[in-house]
Amino acid sequence: MIKQENCLVVDQLEIADSIYKLTLQGELVTEMNNPGQFVHIRVGDESGPLLRRPISISSIDRSKKQFTLVFRKEGIGTSKLKDKVPGMSVDVLGPLGNGFPVNETESGGTALLVGGGIGVPPLLELSKQLTANGVKVIHVLGFQSGNVVFGEEEFSKNGETYVVTVDGTFGYKGYVTDVINQYQIDFDSLYACGPTPMLKALETRFSNKKVFLSLEERMGCGIGACFACVCHTPEDETGYSYKKVCTDGPVFRIGEVVL
């Protein structure tokens, strides 16, 4: 069930250049099911900004009723969010959307998790849950540059982790697909979140595999009412048939929607 709640700020930490990790506490944690779901955050007051900000859930701690969000400070909304310090509260609507299907990979199988930039965070909870199920996880995390790299240590705890930067200032130089090709990484299923060009490259490269992609789109309401975040479906690419990223996604099986 979707809840609206003023969640307590437990921690706020800058983990890379303009990348923040926010820990929140609230009852709505009990409603969080699979990794890859998101919350819709209202950071403004009467002075703005008006709309909520959709942000992926990065990790969940049910026992403490806490969850973390990792976001990039970019506009006025995320700038205000980074100013929230422990003791303050944040208006949260969620959990929203359908996340990654963890059970699609059987125990003993191998899952490849590919993240690009601010698409990396939701993979952390996924990695944790897959590992708990006895799945071997391999991570390929892509970033623009070394100053915005994060998460390597946490992901490494669960499995092999490759970090790649476009400019080569950290880890391997190039794109996530370069690393996957170079090391001929084999897997039973692939889970990915990141910029559309990255998702398209993965879709083309692994069209014959079991692939789940998490999409990003500008949203209004986040609950399916405003029709801001729709996409076409492949069987009817120019027609009326559609999926909403907020409620049908944000995670889709490869070929379910047109990227």
Next chain:
Amino acid sequence: MSLLNVKLPGLDLKNPIMPASGCFGFGREFSQFYDLSSLGAIMIKATTPLPRFGNPTPRVAETSAGMLNAIGLQNPGLEKVLTEELPWLNQFDVPIIANVAGSSEEDYIEVASQISKASNVHALELNISCPNVKTGGIAFGTIPEVAKQLTKKVKEVSSVPVYVKLSPNVTNIVDMALAVEDGGADGLTMINTLIGMRLDLKTGQPILANRSGGLSGPAIKPVAIRMIYEVSQHVNIPIIGMGGIQNAEDVIEYFYAGASAVAVGTANFVDPFICPKIIDELPSLIEKLGFDHISECEGRSWRKHERLTYHRG
């Protein structure tokens, strides 16, 4: 005794608060948050004869105190609305105002004649003001004579009263209002969105794929208030006011301007509980302002009333 019940052509409202068309879908999403029967009415998403996908994304962009949208009248089409959406809404004790859209006169007539026969549709809202479609929409809402003729034709086929949704993107809003009143409109809803644009700082290009979009939210409230203030003094039909309403105070301001009921739009996206919240807040605010009923607030900005009495009794 209720302080909020309002009677308008075709509409016996338990309160004058309703979600605005396009901001509430067909109600399904919001029914998980509260009982839709608590609403005064529901203005459902614009319906066209055939299904429409709408515009490419991005379809929304935020602005200061508002947002731009260019959804492009995405809807499942008349048949699905008649066979699925309206029957589903029938479980709630709430009158439906069906927003009617199209690309041609024939489109409007077809939708209006059929949708007005649905048992829970108590009124139509004639959408001659959508800024985000290439044909139809606003094209019918900027020339008084064209708007008047369309209103007349829709009135002839509609089984329920017809409210015409006015666009603020005109030189003289009073002329438009008088024209549709002359065409037989039973009421007005105003205002639709203002045409606007936002450009991306890095690319220099419009953020919206449609390039321009409709501005809504608190930013447009003063524009709507001024237009309702002008129009309500010239017409003899009721006005349902809308544009940036966020709380009970805003509702009262709309009534003061000359509205007889209001619709809440963009605020539904920010707070899904906003409509019931406003309905809850209104009675105490009305009493605090010294009124016995919300209708006493109507047109107070220009009607000759006795002075406002605060904290009466």
